[in-house]
Structures are given as C-alpha cells and as structure tokens.
Amino acid sequence: MLATPVILIVSFAYLGLLFAIAHYGDRRAAAGRSVIASPYVYALSLAVYATSWTFYGSVGRAAHTGIGFLPIYLGPTLMFALGLLVLRKIIRISKANRITSIADFVASRYGKSALLGGLVTVIAVIGIVPYISLQLKAISDTFSIVQHHPDLISPADLESASLFADKAFYVALLLAAFTIAFGTRMLDVSERHEGLVAAIAFESIVKLVAFLCVGLFVTFGIFGGFGDLFERAAALPGSGHLFVAGEEGTGYGELLWLTVLSMLAILLLPRQFQIAVVENVDERHLSRAVWLFPLYLLAINLFVLPIALGGLVQLQGTGAQADYFVLALPMAEGQGALTLFAYLGGLSAATGMVIVETIALSTMVSNNLIVPVLLRRRAARLTEGRDPRRLILRIRRGTIVAVLLLGYAYFRAAGEATALVAIGLLSFAAVAQFAPAVLGGIFWKGGSRNGALAGLAAGFLVWLYTLLLPSFARSDWLPGSFLDDGPFGIALLRPEELFGLSGLDSISHGMFWSMLVNVGFYVGVSLFSRQDAVELGQAARFVDVFRQTPEGPRFWRGTATVAELEALLARFRGAQRARAAMAEYAPAGGGGGYDGAVAEPGLVNHVETVLAGSIGAVSARVMLATVVDEEPLGIDEVMSILDETSQVIAYSHQLERKSRELEAATAELQAANERLQELDRLKDDFISTVTHELRTPLTSMRAFSEILLDNPEQPADERERFLRILLEEIGRLTRLINQVLDLSKLESGRAEWEIEEVDLRKLVRDSVAATAQLFRERETQVDLRLPEAVPAVATDRDRVKQVMLNLLSNAAKFCEPGRGRVVVELSADGDALRVDVRDNGPGIRLEDQELIFEKFRQGGEDMTDRPPGTGLGLPISREIVTYLGGVLWVESAPGRGSTFSFKLPVARAPTVALRGEG
C-alpha cells in the first residue's frame, strides 16, 4: 500500500515545501518585513531541540526505563527559568560582538584566541557527529519500516548492506545537498538566516502535530482512554519498574545528572546556540519564549508514555523495536495515512536538527578553524585576488558534506548496535564540556584563556576515554576486553569504572569525571595564569555587558584609511552592504570622514565587529591586521583603560551620592531657616503682645491716678473704689510679669525644681479646696472623684499644684454662672496617674485645640471677646507637665464642654532632682 515511490514522493514534496517556506522567509527579510520577528516563531524555532531522538527515542527509553526520558525535557525548562539571567546575557553579548557561533563566543571571550576557537570547533564536531548519525539512522530505519508496510519488521532484521546499497549513505548525501541549498546558497555570508528559521519553526509544528495525532490515536483509538491503557500496561509482567523512580526504576542520581546535562545542552549545543542566540531577532522575544518553549516540550512529551506502554501491550512478541513504536502502532492497526504522517513528523524532526546543526558546525569550522589557518599562511589570497566569499562558501559546503559523511561513518561503526537515546546523550556530554568556559566566562572576569584551554582539553579527553571509546568497544570496533579488564589489563583504568568508581551508570560516571577535571583545570589554571591585554579587555566587555555603552571601552588603536576599511568590508559583504555598514557608524562629531582620511579608532572597531559577523571574531581580527597598521596596546595601557572606565563609573556613583546628600542637607537647612523665621516672628509677636498686655493695666492705672490727683474733693467712698481698682490692676500687672518671668525660666531651663514624693490625692483635694471660693462665686458645682489609694509620685508639688489651679480656674471661668458643673477625677492609668478636669462650658473648636497652648492665645472668637486672664496659664502648665515627664492635652467639641487632662508617670526616675538649681 505504501509503495516506495509514494514514500519518496511524499518525502521530497515535504522537503520542497520547506524550501519554499525558507525562500519566502528570505524574500520577506530582504523586503524588510521579517516573518520571524515574533516570540512565537522564536519559541517554535527553539524546538529544533526536539529531534528524532525525541520523536522516536523517547518512546524507546520510556518503554525501557519509565521516567528516564523526562529529565531531558525538564532540564531545558529549568534553564529557561534561569533564562533572563544566563540566556539574556549571552544574547546581549553576542549581539554587541556579532558572535557567529559558540566557538566564536568562547574564542572572543578569551582574547579572540584562535587556538581556543579551534579547540571548541574540534570538540563540537567530534561530539556532534554521533548525534547526526542518530538522525541518519532514524531516517533510514523509518524509511525501511514504512517501506515494508504493512509487515512489521525490526531494523535489526535488515541485512547490513554494502556502502552503495545502504540507504543511510544516500540519506546522508541527500541531506548534505539539501543543507547546502538551505544554508549556503547565497553569496552573502552574514551570520543570520531568516528563511531557515521560518522553515525550522514550520518543522516544529509538523512534528508536534504528528506526534499528538499518533498519541491521541493510540490512547483513544486503540485503547479506551488513559485509564484503560495504564491498567492494561500495569497487568504486563515486569512492567512495575516503569511507574516508579529510585531503586527499581531510573536511579535518582541518573535523573539528577540527566537534568543537569540537558540544562547545559539547551544552551551549548551548536544548533541551540545558533537558533537561540545568533538568529534571535529581538531580545524581548525571550520573555515570551521562556514559557512557550517549555510548554512545547510538555506538549510533545504528553503522549510518550502512553505510546510506549501501548506498544508494549499491543506489539509484544512481534519483534518491533521500542524506538519505533510511533510508526509500528499505526501500522499494526492498518492506518496507512497516519503511518505516513508519523513518518513525516519524524523526518521533520531529523531534518530540522541536521540542517541547523551542520550549518552551525560549518560556520564554526570555516570561521574558527580554516579561515584563521589560511589567513596565517597566505593572507594575501583572501585580501587580494578573487572574491573571498566564494572561498568561504566552498569551505562551508565542504564542511557540511564532511560532517554528514562522518556521521554516516559513525553510524556504520557504532550506531547500529546502540539505542537512539544513548547516542544522543554522548553528544550532550561532549557539549557540556563548554559549560565552565562559557558560564565562567560571562560571570567571572578572572577566567583566563589558559584556564579555558586546559579545562576544555582535559574534559574532552576524559569524555573521549570514558564515553566515546566505550561506545566503539560495544560495537566490537575495539576489543571488548578494553571495557572489562581496562587497557593493557589495568583494572584501575577501566573506562566505565575509572579508578574503581562504580555504581554509576556510564553517563553519570563520564559526566562526573569530565566535569571534575574540566572545572578543576579551568579554575585552577585561571587563578595561576596572567591574562594578556586583549583578554582583559574582552573579559570586561563580556562580564560587564549590561553596564556599558554599546561601543564599550576600546582596547585597540591603529591607523588605516577609510577607503581601505570599506574595500576590506566590501570583499566580504558586497559593495552595497559595505557602504551601508560604513554609514551606520556615525560618531558624535559627524560622519566617518572621507576616503583618504585616516579612520578613527571607533570606526576601525565598528568595521571589525561587522566583519566578525561574517567570518568570526578571530578571523576578523587577523583580516583587519592586514590593512591596519596596528600598535598593540600594552597590558598597562589596557589596565589603565579598564581602571579609567571603572573609576569613571565609581566617580559618577560617588557624585550621585554626594549630590543626593547635598540635596538632603539643603532641604534640612531650608527647614531650619523656616523654623528660625517662625521663631523670630513668634518672638516679635510675643514682645508686642506682652507690651500690649502691660499697657492696658498701666493705662487704666494712670487714668485713675490722674482722676484721684485732679479731684482731691471726691467723696471718700468714690476714692476708695478707684484705689481698689488701682490695686487690682497692679495685682494683674504683677501676675503677668511673674508669669512671663516664670515662662521664660521654664523655657530656658533655669527654673528651680523640688522633686519629692507627692500624694496626688491630697494635692488634688487641696487644689479644689483652694478654688472653692471661686466656684461658689460663679455658682458652679464641683464634683471630686478620687480613688481609694494611689501610688506616690516623685514630682514637684508646687508646680503640679500650679497646673491644677490653672486648670480649675479656667474651668470656673468658662462655665456659665448658675448652671456650671465641673468634674475633677484622679485615676491610675497604666504606669501613670491621670487627672481630668471636665467642665460643661462652651467647648473649643477642633482647630483651636492646639492654639490655646500657645502664648497669649486664648479661647474665644477674637480679641474683643477675650476672657479674663493673661493667656499664659496653659502654655506654662504644659511646660511644667512636659518637664515632669507627663503630657497635657485637651478633648473638646463646641457645645459639649471640655476636658483638660494630664498624666504624670509613677515610676519616674528623679533626674530632675539631679539638675538641682542649674
């Protein structure tokens, strides 16, 4: 039913569609209307992470180990939870430096080191080859399986074919051709490929939909929903370990290592770096993608276990391999169309990975391995002669073919015997070796080139020995005794139980040793080696990326003419783009100058960065050196530039702080000034009020004295009345002067205090008795409420009595004669004694309640309606109570009477006594 031609036609039609999408994407990009400028497309393109390993391998792993397949997808979720911390920083750095690949990133960070870039490239190529072979294996296996439809076969049944009859070989060649057409068809060798990203996003949709279709079909078509499926699976003999973790199922240690491994892989796999960092259109897309991408992973994993269990239940005894249950289940049910769709999903998963991965690798190989070497040997060929872009394209195309053929070779050598997931984990462990250099490089300025070189090399060698060689040994490519007895029979060196470390699975074991030596050498060597000038500069640019202007400090100077720079750029970017790139640079002082002019350092930097976008940082540097007479900066100069930058930052922080302090001080001064002015005004008021108060009695005394003097004939009773008034006025004057003196003593702290134990009950009673006459005159009733007993208070008896008398006479004054009623109450209130004097007078308006405590401010409407008294009683009372450690306040409302209260602390330390008469 599914004849070979049908499968072939469908496969090619699908690839053709991809191509059309990519073409459309490129055309839109050229027209300036990007189709990929969306967080959704960005998140979908990130899903290139899900390869045929996910599509087929996860099911196989789930069928064998239960939850062992999940950490590979939980890890990326965790890394994206850290996304804003790590990923955003890497993206920012890469955009500022036009980074083209992970090798470029590492090389750039450690002083644009060609050696380091080359090492990373070699590790990436060797590490990724097994992963690519996995995809080849998946495509050729699934092709065979579908080809035999409706018979179920196991790939192991297929006889090993010779090279030219082997489908995988043709798949490799075909994919190479396809990738070349995709990624390197244009002469433009810039770092970004918009059309490619659009196609990858489309592939992500296809594989997700295909997998979900199969999942739904298995769960609800073959079985009666999840409940039925799990029940029948649990009934299978020996399936118990699939539902638990720990000792019976997948070990916790292994789960932990797999999580860590996949956290690193999502960041460091060359294709993930390409898509997430290099192809990123807008940094802000990240904030949506950090949850969209994990959501995608969750969706594509939802049906992994149901399909795995469904396969175990339905296909037991048929010999179908668990890795390919996704195809085998629809086939066994006779669903031809669904089988074909599932096959397409798998194809899209595999092609997506292969295309992006090989493009990323080819960029790395050309920019970080071959071009630097060529430049060193014969720089002339790239700077003069024919178009260098053709050469670079040829290098990239050659790399693509070579990588795919290497993948095929690994497939022949080791791949056939191993499960998909085991191969993939090998690659994960290889790229995880970049972690110390990359993560250390963006957070630790001290990480040095030598440290990165030592760490990478050591980690890689351990990976080679503990993970790659055993995979060869398992497929009889090396003698089996190598694994069992160790090389040359030295048991201590057994690659999977190094130094006798046993009890770990091989991935955990390999990761432990390789990370140990990697991190150890990176940190150790970094601490003991000196960084050179360029390294120091780059370290600062990377680690402090968020604290710099886009240009960053410049660690370079040289002389070249503008024309030379433009010519150089034109060789790699084309004349038009070169002119545009030159125009982009507009320093503060105006244009970049004219052809003959000597370019300023900023322009040279700009050209180097743009060039780096095409051929990588290392090559760009070497390239530029061919036209620029460089005077390299000494280490001292770089240090001083760095110091200057950090000093400027520090100074500006200091300045900011100083100016804030100054502002605060100014505000304080202003407030103090206002307060002083207020006090000055108060003093003036006080003097004028006092004078006024003095003048009134003086005037009347003078008037009466004159009358008495002028009329000696006056009747005796008349004279006596006038003399009485005179006496009264003199008394009033004396009182006023005494109070003013008293207040001034109190305020200046020169008052005399006699602190002794005072019984407030007696004091209150005495005060009421002393004012009894006053109340009787005004026909006001006084209620005295005293508790049985109160503690004694250490205080000044006469002063408190003065307060009491003042409050009582006030109450008497304000009560309406005949209907007045005053309540005097003493009570204990916590640690204090409280006295309330309540009257039923006219009350005090809320806005006046604080005013009455000011000097010469009295209750009443205005000056004409002033009650008798000096207006100093309450201010004096408050001074006294406050001095004795208490409070005096009023509660009142118009028409409801007023309550004046004060509290005196019982356990007051007699500090006042110590002040004596000072």
Place this chain on the structure above:
Amino acid sequence: MAFLGFLLFNYPLLSLFSTEGKVLGIPVLYAYLFSSWALLIALMALAMRRSG
C-alpha cells in the same frame, strides 16, 4: 524559580510520589511530574507578565 523546579523534579521530593497507585487512572509519578511541570510553566508565564 529554577531552584523550585530543581527541587520538584529531583530526589527527595520525587521519591514521595514514586509509588504504585493511580490518580484518575494515571500513575501517581507521572501525574505528579506533569502537573508540577505545568505549574512551573504557568508560574514562569505569570512572572514574565508581571515584569512586563
């Protein structure tokens, strides 16, 4: 949040759910892993919206 995730997906919390038995017909371990995974994603979406 990454720390929370790391805690949720590893020993010893994971071992609490590593038992036989089912929730709505789904094995406990899987129900736990997928629901806490979904929760984590929802939290991330929420946090991103908050920070704009």
